[in-house]
Amino acid sequence: MSGRVLIYLNSLGLLGLSGALGFALADQLINHDLPCPLCLLQRMAMFGVGIGLVLNIAVSHHPRHYGMMIVSAVLGMFIAMRQILLHIVPGTGAYGDPFLGLHFYTWAFILFVGVIAGASLMLLFVPRWSNERHASIPALGALAIGVFFLLAVANVVGTTLECGAGACPDDPTSYEFLDRLLGLNNRN
Amino acid sequence: MQGYVPRLIELGRAWQIKLILQHRNGFDELRAMMVLPFLLFTGAIAAGWRRHAMLSILLWLAGLAAMLAMFRYHVTSSLDLAF
Numbered sequence: 001m002s003g004r005v006l007i008y009l010n011s012l013g014l015l016g017l018s019g020a021l022g023f024a025l026a027d028q029l030i031n032h033d034l035p036c037p038l039c040l041l042q043r044m045a046m047f048g049v050g051i052g053l054v055l056n057i058a059v060s061h062h063p064r065h066y067g068m069m070i071v072s073a074v075l076g077m078f079i080a081m082r083q084i085l086l087h088i089v090p091g092t093g094a095y096g097d098p099f100l101g102l103h104f105y106t107w108a109f110i111l112f113v114g115v116i117a118g119a120s121l122m123l124l125f126v127p128r129w130s131n132e133r134h135a136s137i138p139a140l141g142a143l144a145i146g147v148f149f150l151l152a153v154a155n156v157v158g159t160t161l162e163c164g165a166g167a168c169p170d171d172p173t174s175y176e177f178l179d180r181l182l183g184l185n186n187r188n
Numbered sequence: 189m190q191g192y193v194p195r196l197i198e199l200g201r202a203w204q205i206k207l208i209l210q211h212r213n214g215f216d217e218l219r220a221m222m223v224l225p226f227l228l229f230t231g232a233i234a235a236g237w238r239r240h241a242m243l244s245i246l247l248w249l250a251g252l253a254a255m256l257a258m259f260r261y262h263v264t265s266s267l268d269l270a271f
Contacts, residue, residue, distance in 0.1 A: 037222065038262065044251070045255070047229040047233070048251065050233070051236060051244060054236035054244070055236045055241055059241045060241075064245075068245070071252070075252070075259075085267050086267065133239070145236075145237050148233060149234065152229060155226050156223055156227055159223040160223050166221060168222045
């Protein structure tokens with residue numbers, strides 16, 4: 001497998017991850033489905049996974065970057081599993097609306113399992129590793145990183161508006177920090 | 189540029205007051221700053237994009253540690269499971 005192919009595979013992986021994060025963000029903005037703290041933690045784990053991909057695309061192919069992906073995915077998997085277990089008993093409700101029959105945290109669990117499997121396969125089947133830095137970032141890679149970066153910035157803004165500089169409420173119903181700001185503005 | 193300095197000082201003072209008040213109240217909400225891991229990961233992505241691999245990894249590690257702290261802060265209730 002040539003270095004170029006690996007960069008494209010990583011770029012496609014990053015675009016796929018961005019698709020999942022973008023979908024969650026769109027759901028938040030369009031359906032006003034505010035993310036709970038555990039949901040935000042799962043998004044963070046997805047960003048942790050993506051950083052390994054970014055380094056594979058922009059810097060060099062290194063087993064360490066796949067290790068970063070696996071560590072982040074294991075953590076994300078535990079967080080998603082915790083949320084699944086919170087609602088596993090019939091009658092204990094669920095958080096958010098289901099998508100294709102499964103809730104977002106179940107999809108997140110599946111995604112993290114897929115990431116662990118994918119990164120492990122890459123570690124198994126890449127014949128040799130090189131410490132050489134890539135000469136340049138291909139257009140697809142730059143696009144994937146750009147989209148991923150914008151999503152990270154959008155999540156920083158969204159989380160700040162929802163939680164301010166503190167902890168998020170367990171069951172958020174509004175952008176509390178934004179409401180507080182608007183409330184202050186109204187008073188003035 | 190000069191206009192930013194007094195604003196930054198003002199912001200710093202506001203945060204300092206908030207920290208002191210929260211410390212006095214025994215209120216540790218600021219430690220659970222949910223946006224912090226996102227900020228660190230955004231920095232890690234930017235560093236990776238600029239091809240500063242070591243900085244990116246360090247920010248990723250810091251973000252991961254912050255994430256674990258958030259997880260510990262938010263996961264307090266026991267699971268309602270019975271087998």
